Amino acid sequence: MGIVVWCILFAIVVFIAYYATRMASQNKEDGLHDTGLAILEFGRAFPTEAIRQLQTTADGQVVFVRLHDDKAGFMRNVRNHFSVHLIEPGRARAKLSGSGRGLTIDFLDVPHHNGTFEFKTPAEAAEVSLWLLGNYVVGDDARLEHRAPPAKA
Numbered sequence: 001m002g003i004v005v006w007c008i009l010f011a012i013v014v015f016i017a018y019y020a021t022r023m024a025s026q027n028k029e030d031g032l033h034d035t036g037l038a039i040l041e042f043g044r045a046f047p048t049e050a051i052r053q054l055q056t057t058a059d060g061q062v063v064f065v066r067l068h069d070d071k072a073g074f075m076r077n078v079r080n081h082f083s084v085h086l087i088e089p090g091r092a093r094a095k096l097s098g099s100g101r102g103l104t105i106d107f108l109d110v111p112h113h114n115g116t117f118e119f120k121t122p123a124e125a126a127e128v129s130l131w132l133l134g135n136y137v138v139g140d141d142a143r144l145e146h147r148a149p150p151a152k153a
Contacts, residue, residue: 038063042075045084049073055128058101058118064128072131076113085110087132094132101125105132 035054042051042065050068057063065073072087091108102118103125119125 035063038065038075041082042073042084046073046086049086055119055124055131058120062117064117064131066131070134072134074107074113083113085113092132094129096125096129103129 035056038054038056039051042049042063049071051065052068053066055064055066061077063075065075067073067086071089072092074085074087076083085107087107088109093106093108094103096102097104097116097118099118101120101122101124102116104116106114117125117128119128
């Protein structure tokens with residue numbers, strides 16, 4: 001009778017260990033594929049910014065955010081939290097990666113986030129590059145608007 005109880009307890013411990021490791025690996029794989037979580041985390045960091053569109057990298061570890069006023073944002077899954085940044089106009093440089101499905105981006109304000117970001121399709125990479133370009137152009141337009149108007153003769 002005692003050996004049966006020990007076998008049942010051993011089976012329960014093995015089942016709990018298996019279940020715990022499956023849950024841990026699932027959390028690791030999920031990353032930012034859940035757009036609802038990305039919206040909540042970005043909204044928590046920047047509550048006054050209106051999100052227009054999200055684009056997730058192929059591995060789900062990074063989300064690029066297009067904001068309503070043509071600004072761009074960036075979220076990265078960093079171990080057990082998310083690093084969230086607004087990309088200031090003119091403060092990011094992007095070029096096509098070697099695969100054609102990604103971008104190599106240099107963030108001038110947060111260089112530790114520099115890297116190559118691969119997307120599922122080349123169209124997604126092109127979309128994000130347009131957001132960054134739009135962010136850059138809007139920044140230049142905003143600077144032009146703050147200049148004094150030319151004097152009339």
